[in-house]
Amino acid sequence: MQQGLTQLGAKNMAFPEKTMIFGLFGKKNNNQAIVERQYQALTSAARMPDFYERLNVPDTVMGRFEMLSVVMILFFRRTRASATSGQEIAQEIVDAFFEDIDHSIRELGIGDNSVPKRMKKLAGMFYGRLExxxxxxxxxxxxxxxxxLSRNVHPKAAHAVDMGGLADWMFAAEAYLSAQSEDVVATGSATLPNVA
Incomplete structure (x- = not known):
């Protein structure tokens, strides 16, 4: 499942405690095939070239982190009203996301002592974006x-970057996900739309 951020192109009050994300790293995944299928679909969506070529997302490691955060947030929002199984799958998928980040940080040669601090920072970034x-x-x-989106995707830009196209896609994607059945979500088969 691990793809690393170099290959990859929520919780608000409605979700459980943020710290839960780290507590499940060692949990045996009873829904492994479902989780892997859904996670692959989400990471594939985050890598769609149109985000980077047309919607002002930088094609960098952090740009891809931002897009994967976006698709994870959309999926989490879809599963808020799902049955318990759908919510559990969503939690396991976001755990896989952070496992990939952890793996990527270590692949970059960052010392073990620095990894927890960096993970905490990235988790804070993710949940801040979710909110x-x-x-x-x-x-x-x-x-x-x-x-x-402009603040987060282009934090160092002197002036606001137009992220209206990505915002429009996110609203369309949320409607697209909402139209998919609970069976689709529960089997890890939810998909996201292409950029119009």
Whole structure:
């Protein structure tokens, strides 16, 4: 399952405690095939070239982290109202995401003593994005979502970068996911749309 961030192109109040993500690293995955299938679909979606060629996402390690965070957040939002099995699968998928990050950090040769601190920082980034994007999406505010995306995807830009196209895709993707049945989610077969 591990692909590393170099290959890869939530929790708000509705979800369990953030620290749960690290507690499941060693858990035996009883739904391994389902989780791997869904995780592969999400990572494939995050690598779609149009994000990097048309929607102002930088084609860098951090740009791909941002896009994978986006698709993970969308999937988590879809599973909030799902049956327990769907929520458990979502949690295991996000655990796999952080396992990939952990693996990627170690592949870069970063010392073991530094990994937990970096993981904590990246987890904080992920959950901060979940909160910001969810707030904008819950209020159907594409302008606020685009602004949040600009801050996160282009943190060093002197001026705001237009992320309206990605914001529009996120709203469309949420509707696309919502239309998929619980059976689709429970079997790890949920998909995300192409960029229009």
């Amino acid at each position: 910001a994007y969810s707030n904008a999406m819950d209020t159907s505010d594409p302008t606020a979502l685009a602004a949040a």
